Amino acid sequence: MRPEDADAIRDLPLFHDAREETFAGLVRAGFLQRFPPGVVLINESDPADFLHVVVEGLVEMFVTGAGRETTISIVRPVGIFILAAVLNDDVYLQSARTLEKSQVLMIPGEAVRAAMAADPAFMHAIITELARGYRRKVKEVKNQKLRTGAERLANWLIQEDAACGGEGWIELGFEKRVLSSLLGMTPENLSRALATIRTHGVTVEGASMRITDRQALLRIARPSPLIDLPE
Amino acid sequence: MRPEDADAIRDLPLFHDAREETFAGLVRAGFLQRFPPGVVLINESDPADFLHVVVEGLVEMFVTGAGRETTISIVRPVGIFILAAVLNDDVYLQSARTLEKSQVLMIPGEAVRAAMAADPAFMHAIITELARGYRRKVKEVKNQKLRTGAERLANWLIQEDAACGGEGWIELGFEKRVLSSLLGMTPENLSRALATIRTHGVTVEGASMRITDRQALLRIARPSPLIDLPE
DNA sequence: CTGTACGATTGACATTTATCAATCGATCCC
DNA sequence: GGGATCGATTGATAAATGTCAATCGTACAG
Numbered sequence: 474m475r476p477e478d479a480d481a482i483r484d485l486p487l488f489h490d491a492r493e494e495t496f497a498g499l500v501r502a503g504f505l506q507r508f509p510p511g512v513v514l515i516n517e518s519d520p521a522d523f524l525h526v527v528v529e530g531l532v533e534m535f536v537t538g539a540g541r542e543t544t545i546s547i548v549r550p551v552g553i554f555i556l557a558a559v560l561n562d563d564v565y566l567q568s569a570r571t572l573e574k575s576q577v578l579m580i581p582g583e584a585v586r587a588a589m590a591a592d593p594a595f596m597h598a599i600i601t602e603l604a605r606g607y608r609r610k611v612k613e614v615k616n617q618k619l620r621t622g623a624e625r626l627a628n629w630l631i632q633e634d635a636a637c638g639g640e641g642w643i644e645l646g647f648e649k650r651v652l653s654s655l656l657g658m659t660p661e662n663l664s665r666a667l668a669t670i671r672t673h674g675v676t677v678e679g680a681s682m683r684i685t686d687r688q689a690l691l692r693i694a695r696p697s698p699l700i701d702l703p704e
Numbered sequence: 705m706r707p708e709d710a711d712a713i714r715d716l717p718l719f720h721d722a723r724e725e726t727f728a729g730l731v732r733a734g735f736l737q738r739f740p741p742g743v744v745l746i747n748e749s750d751p752a753d754f755l756h757v758v759v760e761g762l763v764e765m766f767v768t769g770a771g772r773e774t775t776i777s778i779v780r781p782v783g784i785f786i787l788a789a790v791l792n793d794d795v796y797l798q799s800a801r802t803l804e805k806s807q808v809l810m811i812p813g814e815a816v817r818a819a820m821a822a823d824p825a826f827m828h829a830i831i832t833e834l835a836r837g838y839r840r841k842v843k844e845v846k847n848q849k850l851r852t853g854a855e856r857l858a859n860w861l862i863q864e865d866a867a868c869g870g871e872g873w874i875e876l877g878f879e880k881r882v883l884s885s886l887l888g889m890t891p892e893n894l895s896r897a898l899a900t901i902r903t904h905g906v907t908v909e910g911a912s913m914r915i916t917d918r919q920a921l922l923r924i925a926r927p928s929p930l931i932d933l934p935e
Numbered sequence: 936c937t938g939t940a941c942g943a944t945t946g947a948c949a950t951t952t953a954t955c956a957a958t959c960g961a962t963c964c965c
Numbered sequence: 966g967g968g969a970t971c972g973a974t975t976g977a978t979a980a981a982t983g984t985c986a987a988t989c990g991t992a993c994a995g
Contacts, residue, residue: 518930536842536850536930537850538846538850538928538931539850539851539855539926539928540926541850542850543846543849543850545845545846556835557835557836557838557839557842558835558839561835561836561839563839566839566842566846567842589831593824596827596831599831600791600827600830600831600834601791601792603788603835603838604787604788604789604792604834605788606838607788607837607841608792608794610838610841610842610844611767611776611797611841612797614767614776614844614845615769615774615776615797617845617848618774618888619767619768619769619770619772619773619774621981621982622981622982624770648943649942650942650943657849658983659983659984660943661944661982661983661984662981662982663943664944664945665945665982668944668945679943679991695771697770699748699749699767699769699795699797852951852952853951854951879973880972880973881972881973889952889953890952890954891972891973891974892952892954892973892974892975893951893952893953894973895973895974895975896974896975899974899975910961910973
């Protein structure tokens, strides 16, 4: 692992306040692995052996059930996944696959639990992270139950733009089918929702989207801080 | 508060392993309040001042947005709500109202955070509880995104029956409109889903439901342990 | 350069879900 | 008892979403 990658991981809220030796121990216990695109990293129902840190690339969290499949979230560098399953030493509820060539640090669950017991600051960071993750999920449920597909799309555009600097310029980093699944709709439905939204201040060219009239987009998105503000 | 109520709270996973003085301090810091039915206890977007423990009665957690409203969960005795918001000293993301005459212990957030800092066992229980809550929410998202309304109803019946002893006898403890909102559908839609399900091993008489043919119900519910097993 | 593969888009149609309106049935209050 | 109220149900219709099929366009391999 390059030093700057270690620094980036160290800057994560989860590790930022941990003692130096705690962090060093976790990194030492971990395996840094490289994967090509399309590799399934973890499978729901398997025991949660590792906390995963996406150092480079892109990872999709997805779930299956009732004969269907849907995307729960996209994890970019530097981000973690599967913390809750590791802490409770339980099975995974979600699966993960790489969307690009990726580099992932895998830290054994046992090491995470030991570090937590030994370092109160790390324990505290875990609580904050878990509480934030819980609140993110509450917001996902709200987004899903209270909004139509077109509304979810409109709000996703606004959020994504804000996360990329608010320049009104969004470059989709993955396939549209993945976005449709993340938003809880079919690819066909997303195509139509994008067509609809073109008359509301958005232009689409392949994987590039541009917000040309923010007011018009806000009118149909009607964003709410209690759903859309990042947790 | 009656002694048996205190004992019931003490038995909650969150408090079970806490030191005696931690638990006593939390109860001493708390206010035991009685409320008539239909009272809004907390309002989303308000600062999270209290951890709430439902000692008696029934509380509905609900959210609003996009001009709509939906039920997130029903909290029965003895259950807690709003832990994550209190720990992160943030605003509520959900509102709560009583569905019946209820008795609620309200513990100041500051007391919870202080107790957590002073009692490692309590801190550990909080982590477990948060991780479980997170995983419950993941399951809710799966339930919502992967299933149709009728499927959610069928699985809710199976779960509810299991929670009440598995006798095939379910007594709805609240209005059907609340159930419809919990399942993410309109009251009209629930009526029709119940009508549909009558041909699949369920009889309905007012607020009483009976599973007469479990195999038939399981066939359309297709329950999955990674969605339906209680966390 | 060209054929192939694959994702995106579009059209037609089916299913699911929501909305609006009317009615039913039970409860409560006078 | 009788009227009023409120939730549940039913019918008719509309909107949202999913499914199936065909086509388009681009990227990639040969």
